[in-house]
Amino acid sequence: QVQLKESGPGLVKPSETLSLICTVSGGSLNRYYWTWFRQAPGKGLEWIGYVYSSGSTNYNPSFKSRVSLSRDTSKNQFSLVMTSVTPADTAVYFCARAHADNYNILVAFDHWGQGSLVLVSS
Amino acid sequence: DVVMTQSPLSLAVTPGEPASISCRSSQRLLFGNGYNYLNWYLQKPGQSPQLLIYLGSTRASGVPDRFSGSGSDTDFTLTISRVEAEDLGVYYCLQTLRTPYTLGQGTKLQIK
Numbered sequence: 001q002v003q004l005k006e007s008g009p010g011l012v013k014p015s016e017t018l019s020l021i022c023t024v025s026g027g028s029l030n031r032y033y034w035t036w037f038r039q040a041p042g043k044g045l046e047w048i049g050y051v052y053s054s055g056s057t058n059y060n061p062s063f064k065s066r067v068s069l070s071r072d073t074s075k076n077q078f079s080l081v082m083t084s085v086t087p088a089d090t091a092v093y094f095c096a097r098a099h100a101d102n103y104n105i106l107v108a109f110d111h112w113g114q115g116s117l118v119l120v121s122s
Numbered sequence: 123d124v125v126m127t128q129s130p131l132s133l134a135v136t137p138g139e140p141a142s143i144s145c146r147s148s149q150r151l152l153f154g155n156g157y158n159y160l161n162w163y164l165q166k167p168g169q170s171p172q173l174l175i176y177l178g179s180t181r182a183s184g185v186p187d188r189f190s191g192s193g194s195d196t197d198f199t200l201t202i203s204r205v206e207a208e209d210l211g212v213y214y215c216l217q218t219l220r221t222p223y224t225l226g227q228g229t230k231l232q233i234k
Contacts, residue, residue, distance in 0.1 A: 045171065045214060047223040060222040094170055098218075105153065106218040108161050108176035115170050 002027040004095050006116035012089075013122050018082040022095030022113055029053045029071055033098040033106055034078040036069065038091040039115075046091075050098065050106075051078055085120045092117050124149045124217050128226035135205045136234045143229045145198045145215035151178075152195045159219035162191055162200045165228075166211040174213075175200065207233050 008020035022034065036048040049059035051069040059067055063082070071078040082089065093116050096109040125148040135141045151158045158178035163171040173182040175191035178198060188203045202209060212228040 044228045045165075045216075045225050047225070058221055062222065101157075103153065103155060105159060106223070107159070108173050108182070108218070109163075109171075109216075110173050110176075110182065112170040112172070 002097065002111045004097065004111055004113035006093060006095050006113045008093075008116055008118070010117055011119050011121065012085055014086055014120055015084055018080070018085050018089065018118055018120070020080045020093055020095075020116055020118070022078050022080075024076045024078075024097070029073050029076060029078065031099070033100060034069075034071060035096045035098055035109060036080045037094045037096060038089075039094070040088075040091045043091075045094075048080065048093075087120045090118065090120045123222055124151075124220050124224050126215055126217060126224050126226040128213075128215060128229050130229060131227060132230040132232065134232040134234050135202075137207055138204050141202045141205050141209075141231060143200045143213050143215075143231075145193075145200070145226050147196045147198075147217055149220065150195050151198075151217050151219050153219060158194050158198070159217055160191075160193075160198050161216045161218065162189075163214045163216060164209070164211050165214065169211075171214065205231070205233070209233075 003025045012018045030053045033050040035050040051057045051071050066083050068081045095113040097111040098106045098109045127146045129144045160178045162175040165171040179191040190201050215226040
């Protein structure tokens, strides 16, 4: 059974960098799209981006150049780095796994982590 | 970006009664292969989202058959044939045809 678990600091100061890691157990990173979402308090979900097992990435333009995703196949982990955070980045951050079909179109996010609350505050 | 609009935003249903949620997209989600790249998720209180339906109408593994997805192109519906107490939570539609992937605002299902 594939499981994902987010880890990282729960408190980040404004203007600093947010770093989260998602550890995958019960399966490898191969041939999947490893994704980050976030959910601000009381709000809906927002897609941040993905890193494919090959290392290629795709980001939501709303985050401009503040976000960087990467993976470490030796540790079965992938990570999110977000720079210049503000209180508006306070949210629960979820990692998730997706697979694509023969047309290289993502089909669904079938496994999710439990979420990691990050508070941006001085 | 593809804008996803859900309705209603909340509904209260008596156990055993049916429920339907609508999701409309601002662009077509039907690809040339005949598939609609539209998912439905349920986020129960305090939990992460769980996949219910993918490709518009295919139930995910382990999802009860009281959940069904229908529709095509820009109009989609999630139907629960007989609501159970455990179905409470927020339902989201999500499109995966075009990046950035986008979700509806969510529909909160409450149990009467």
